[in-house]
Amino acid sequence: MEQAQVRTVKRVWPAKGDVSVSAIVAGLIAVTVSFTGPLLIIFQAAKLIGLSETQLSSWVWAIAVGSGLTGMALSAFFRAPVILAWSTPGAVLLVSGWSAYSYAESIGAFVVAAVIVTLFGLTGVFSYLMKQVPEGIISAMLAGILMKFGVDMFISMKQLPLLVLPLIVIFLVGKRVLPRYATMLTLFAGLGIAYAMGRLDFGGVAFSMAYPVWTTPSFSWNAVIGLGIPLAIVAMASQNATGMGVLRADGYELPATPLVTATGFMSILLAPLGSHGINLAAITAAICTGKESHDDPGKRYVAGIACGLFYVGFGLMGAAIVSVFSVFPAELVAVIAGVALLASMGSSLTGAMSDPVHRDSALITFLVTVSGLTIGGVGSAFWGLIAGLLASWILNGRWLGWRRK
Template sequence: MVPQKQQSGLIANLKNIPADFSLSAVIVGLIATMVSYAGPLLIVFQAAQGAGLSEAELSSWIWAISIGSGLTAIILSIWFKTPVITAWSTPGAVLLVSSLTVYPYSDAIGAYLFSAAVITLLGVSGLFSILMKYVPQSITTAMLAGILLSFGVDVFVSMQHLPALALPMIFCYLFAKRWSPRYAVVLTLLVGLAVAFAMGRLQLDSVQMALVNPVFTLPTFSLDAIVGLGIPLCIVTMASQNAPGIGVLKADGYDTPASPLVATTGIASLLLAPFGSHGINLAAITAAICTGKEAHQDLSKRYIAGIACGAFYLVFGMFGATITSVFFGLPKELIAVIAGLALFASLSSSLAQAMSDIKERECALVTFLVTISGISIGGIGAAFWGLIAGVITNLILNGNVRKWFVRRKKDARPLA
């Protein structure tokens, strides 16, 4: 697939939105938002409970990451006419489950600010873009395929746990994919909701809606928190979120510059950190939902899904923690099936692209296997180590390492 150069300009692209609007893109944006809240937000709850945060501080945290994700997704999607999906750092939230209990909350806020400042600097300086140029596309697509694989597998795992819900959704998707592929995900979601309602599995009785009052926390800075939390948070966000996020865009044919995307999310993180946001970054999983053909057959019109996703973030974020009860009321199997089916196209295209170059096929395979292994070293997830393993393998197999060794061997021969 040849990457498509996307138009850039907020004002110019705003005029195209009515003509490019599609219901399928809006629904896909909604699904991406649902996936964000249904899974990663649980980790935020766990971290907040472990740290003993108040309900107001937790609601403010959810408000901050939602508003930050929503605004950056809308702005960047319109700016580059690309479905740029942003989210909060899930690996960062995992890191906080253990780390947030160690430091005072105000010191943690200071560490968030430090991490955001470094990420912004990497984006503004263009250093992140330079580093990404040394990573072959086959490796980034293999990494993406490894990330997406578990979501595809979960579709059929859910069939074992709740077949009465999963099977109708799968068959609906297959039939719709044949006769109405553009609305396959939309129809599947509606069927899933209808079946869940008929089975009495929609638990929405306890939903109470209330607006959030954001809580500002004055940051304090300690060397311990910066070293123990700020630096690891920066590393896992760049390695496990921003790098795969750029890989998703490239895999689906978007040649969007990385620097302004990273810089914009870094600035948003800086502004919202005092309200509890641990970091806004490029999304990978939810981005793959919006960048695929399920959003729109036309590559240039999928950015509507990014705008829709951002808009739903803003709406949900205004209600903070209470809005998450809506998603907790849905069967987890419904979320797993609809997310997995929505990612089928991205998974298949990623696998195809990863293995398309014979010279880089083995490098892509190593990347894929390391990524699906789920290993975590130093708090950094398998996606990053898969990327590193693929680059090293490519250097050994296709680089000039052999010539270097031969030259060194010749230089080391004793003189006759």
């Protein structure tokens, strides 16, 4: 695994010569994947509780602008691609149980969840726990997360072969001729082919600016226990843990404490505007931390800054921006996400199997993560991590003074 040269600098904007088209496109693809999938869960949750258009628009504004500004700042400071996003598992949790609480009570629960995450970051507890996880298990967890996107790319061929097959060929040719721009060429070729096939129609797209709307939090034990604490657990287990895993898998040994603290603090500020939580990203982060972003790990931070800029730009348009991405064929999104993540999949699988001591544990982590197992609203990535650590302890840990040689 290549080791990224992580450093902090005073300069805010990218250094001369660091900016590349591939890094900017990686940031755009990361945001596109977020807006074509996870954001639709936000709409489902908003419909469930009966939010007004202004409240929904404020929610989208808060999570997108908050993710963008914080990600830009962290990426520029650490000179590493730090990608943030809203909590998708958290949104799923809202869909399953939000209707039992008022909107003001929910906002109060959002604040409590953000405070818990911030405390985990400030005390260093989260950083300590992450240091106890072997690299092979982290890589296996990431490989399991990304595997679905590679498989979906080829499954989509059954639905729309005339689009998917040419794009895969274009990507492979691009990797041979212009490897740094292969993903970009695939994206633009996909848009052109989809338009020629009549699968893109922007006629019904309407643009409008979004504005934040303040809601005074109301705190109730029922909402804190039913929403706040579960949201905090999901944020730490399914988002921040996997997000740190993505960074580590691609060689970015960043300190967890400032990253988690920053996401928690921003979540506190934006909760009254509707944000249910901003966390480290995992899937979309892998698009920006891998080789498809830039061959040089030290220059991939530009993808983090670009991702943040796109988040802010789209967030200012609020809910209306979703109508743009909703016209993208699902097969096109599947291919773009798949090819953008291929390099990360490969390096993660290599890292998972490279350590003979933890190889079996890593394999168990990978299989549990791929299984899609969900318990208590917490996704398979976390349970894969737990299963791998348990297997590692059984295989390699100390039992009553006895340790395997």
